[in-house]
Amino acid sequence: MPLDENIYELRREKLKQIEALGQRTYPNRYDYTHTVAQILGTYSEKTAQQLEESRVNVRVAGRIMANRLMGKAGFAHLQQDGQRLQIYVKKDAVGEKGFELYRLLDLGDHIGVSGYLFRTRTGELTVHVEEITFLSKDLLPLPEKWHGLTDVELRYRQRYVDLVMNPEVREVFLKRSKLVQSFRRTMDAHGFIEVETPMMQPIAGGAVAKPFKTHHNALDVDLFLRIAPELYLKRLTVGGLDRVYEINRNFRNEGLGWRWNPEFTMLEFYQAYADFRDIMDLTQKLIEQAAQDVNGTKKSKWGEEEIDWSGSNWRRMTMREAIIQFWPEKAGAKPEMSEFGSHDSVRALVARFNAAGKHMAYDPSEPAGKTIAGLFEAVAEEHLLQPTIVYEFPVAVSPLSKKKAEEPDWVERFEIFAGQMELSNGFSELNDPEDQRERFEEQLKERARGDEEAHQMDEDYIRALSYGMPPTGGCGVGVDRLAMLLTNSQTIRDVILFPLLRPEKAGGSDQAENPEPK
């Protein structure tokens, strides 16, 4: 019999003995007077003498994370909400039965204790226990106390154990929660309303990505998990909801990596009567505020580096300026603005770049704008550590943005970069239905050329625009990636509670996963 199963059986046996002592094995509730955090917060300054003079009685619950039994007395630590409080159990104080119960407890069990606070000789605030109430059994052993759970895969698969064992993991997700709260606060304060739009869509639009496909039986139609909420949110601005936002998941059927999970969370918002510059300003403020709210400071550690989210530290440059500025020396003279103008000159830039020992994938039949965008990613992205707004994108990669009045090959679009990652993408929304139809048609040509991710025609969206959408600016902000940056997490899996993993093999040899008795 594997040890785990052995322990499981053994602990079930203990559970029966606990029941025999008159305890309920899985009681429904426990009346406590304090949480662990409240006790630590309120009494950690009190001296031993003060606690002795005016006795503080408490009832408090938690999970046993350490136990040091010494014959007829013992110390244990209760963990609740990530904080630990020591308890002292003495046979004289809890009686025969109480002490028998204490001896039957295992690491990981939940108990409630009532007693009074005191300080031990070493000065630690401790509950002098007078009564123990059994609350719930841990039948499977927790990981070793000193090293804890370090196996990366197990940490993701059994996040519940990870959360019990690793306080810093708990901290990351508390910060993520603060980040989302901060976003909501900022959006609400600016008069935005939160909405929810379809996640199952007949046409997966609003972004460039491969969708997941699913099927609805009753209607007998194929549907796609959304790759973006964009087109639905903009339909709402047509409908007169002038400021809307949504915080929710998008799904993209693509590779996994340190900054990619197939489902990821975006804040996306639209504001009527605003253009991309207004949206830039708002998004910058939104992120600056989030950094402050999450960490209490606008500076955050990122590996060996530090990112400063203060407004004064943000840079802005056009995509073409960024390519020029970060052009590698090895690739010769920096490009001239005019060299972005024609298919041939762009192609020559790629040739120069690749000749310098770099490698950039390039399809000569693709539109020049697409190549420029690729060039930007290859040349500049790795240099964008501090928050940077890169604006003016090629129309060829921006089927939903409004063109720049004086340069119709370029659109009023921006992306925010930090920590070498794209964090955010926004633009002046294209609201001319005829232009939109032409853009979709261009995308269909790209599709025909073999680009599976090119945008599809969406007739209803064009119909919506045909009813008149006010001038509008919009933006999406990647919540997971910002959470990474604000918690110094080097992989997206560390900011997603249950990241996508290959499913575990069912049953069989891995008894640790199937401890149920036969």
Next chain:
RNA sequence: GGGCGCGUAGCUCAAUUGGCAGAGCAACUGACUCUUAAUCAGUAGGUUGAAGGUUCGAUUCCUUCCGCGCUCACCA
């Protein structure tokens, strides 16, 4: 999908040139009424990821497979 690396007790890790698979913690038994990685004495726990090969002998070398991590390409 390509490249690199890893897989040994429940957990964290050892094992010399290919030569009897080990330690700490967790578990179990016992001692101990102020400990905090409690201590002390003892016990148990292994198909070394799987299959095959080389060898007198494989945790160690070779092949294949499985799983995981990192990385590159596509993607935000």
